[in-house]
Amino acid sequence: MNKVVIITGAATGLGRSTALKLAEQGYKLSLVDFNEKDGQQTTNDVKEKGAEAIFVKADISNENDVQNYVTKTVEVFGRVDFFINNAGIMIPFRLIHEYSSDEYDRLMNVNVKGAFLGVKYVIPVMLENGGGTIVNTVSSNSFKPTAFNGIYAASKHAMAGITKSIGQDYQNKAIFAVGVAPNNMQTYISANAAVTINEDILKEYL
Numbered sequence: 001m002n003k004v005v006i007i008t009g010a011a012t013g014l015g016r017s018t019a020l021k022l023a024e025q026g027y028k029l030s031l032v033d034f035n036e037k038d039g040q041q042t043t044n045d046v047k048e049k050g051a052e053a054i055f056v057k058a059d060i061s062n063e064n065d066v067q068n069y070v071t072k073t074v075e076v077f078g079r080v081d082f083f084i085n086n087a088g089i090m091i092p093f094r095l096i097h098e099y100s101s102d103e104y105d106r107l108m109n110v111n112v113k114g115a116f117l118g119v120k121y122v123i124p125v126m127l128e129n130g131g132g133t134i135v136n137t138v139s140s141n142s143f144k145p146t147a148f149n150g151i152y153a154a155s156k157h158a159m160a161g162i163t164k165s166i167g168q169d170y171q172n173k174a175i176f177a178v179g180v181a182p183n184n185m186q187t188y189i190s191a192n193a194a195v196t197i198n199e200d201i202l203k204e205y206l
């Protein structure tokens, strides 16, 4: 297998699991996260399974960091075949009017701008290679918002829009996009959101 995959959010959760599974299938892995300790751990674990892999520390909402992880991947592996655009965050569960604009900016900067920047810098490499596939981790919230989670739901609707636009705009250029939409997975992401949970929120959320 000579295929090269970039995975963002590879330190924990779905990104880590995907890295471990693809390592078993022989993919070359460029693993990206701002959590260096757990990102290195995933990298060591995939190497133990025999995969060629690098770890690039990056905040996906920072344009220089994004350029750097794409450049490093091409320097080491020469191409990008698959881009798993997966890193994301949640913010505390609230009613929409209770969110501060800082919380809104923080979430949108990671979940929407970070996803956009990844696509912005990966697509030119794929065009040069003759094509590629982008897998965006969207969410059940891309279709039906969970209660008290409106800004996160908006970010995942936006990411679904980016996914469909790639499908439309690059259909003659051999670049394909798919959105993977999990429902509830037991990962770290909701720990931050759960800080506001009380009986009312829990009842609506469930």
Ligand SMILES: NC(=O)c1ccc[n+]([C@@H]2O[C@H](COP(=O)([O-])OP(=O)(O)OC[C@H]3O[C@@H](n4cnc5c(N)ncnc54)[C@H](O)[C@@H]3O)[C@@H](O)[C@H]2O)c1
Residues within 6 Å of the ligand: 008, 009, 010, 011, 012, 013, 014, 015, 032, 033, 034, 035, 058, 059, 060, 061, 086, 087, 088, 089, 110, 114, 137, 138, 139, 140, 181, 182, 183, 184, 185, 186, 187, 188, 189, 190
């Ligand atoms: N857990 C769920 O129930 C669920 C459901 C639907 C969709 N999702 C989506 O799945 C994706 C993965 O989340 P998860 O559930 O595995 O949670 P997780 O918190 O375990 O994984 C998210 C990863 O992204 C990284 N990350 C966050 N912000 C980053 C940034 N600015 N720069 C670089 N890395 C950053 C984290 O360090 C972490 O490794 C997210 O996009 C999330 O929205 C999760």
